[in-house]
Amino acid sequence: MIDRERESLMEFSQVINRRHSVRDFTDQPVAREDLLDIARAALTAPSWVNSQPWRIYIATGTTLADIKAQHRAHVDAGDGGHSDFPVMHRTDWSPDAQANMAGLGAQIGEYFGDEGRAFAASQSRLFNAQAIAYLTVPVGSSQCRSTTSAACR
């Protein structure tokens, strides 16, 4: 393997190992070209029969400010989420998965130190994200249309 290839493999493993969920972004804006690069990279993902059914919408500026204000209003009103896809209640997940969820809860409490209130506050501000990319798939994608499919019975 030539050095250049080895270098890019290392870079890729670093990307994987260094990735983590950021729960409080700085105010530093993200360059439009960087956002487009991220979207272009996402669009190279494989898909069933190469259908590529997704769309990517990137919200910044006043659009993002409106989204944040609406999100905040829903949080303040105590509204729950409205998932487009059916979501199993957390108590129905496997014991291992539930232990992982409990572990995250404990970590959040430990890190934020005030029973997770700072975390909840940051979440209600959408983590101060300077841009949000929404990846969408067509409405009804998760519904079964074929009664012959085992997954649909």
Ligand SMILES: Cc1cc2nc3c(=O)[nH]c(=O)nc-3n(C[C@H](O)[C@H](O)[C@H](O)COP(=O)(O)O)c2cc1C
């Ligand atoms: C589908 C999905 C939904 C998630 N929802 C939230 C969320 O609502 N709030 C949050 O703080 N993190 C959320 N996360 C991040 C996970 O909590 C996080 O990936 C996990 O704790 C592992 O941490 P890491 O990403 O830093 O490795 C979500 C991750 C995924 C994949």
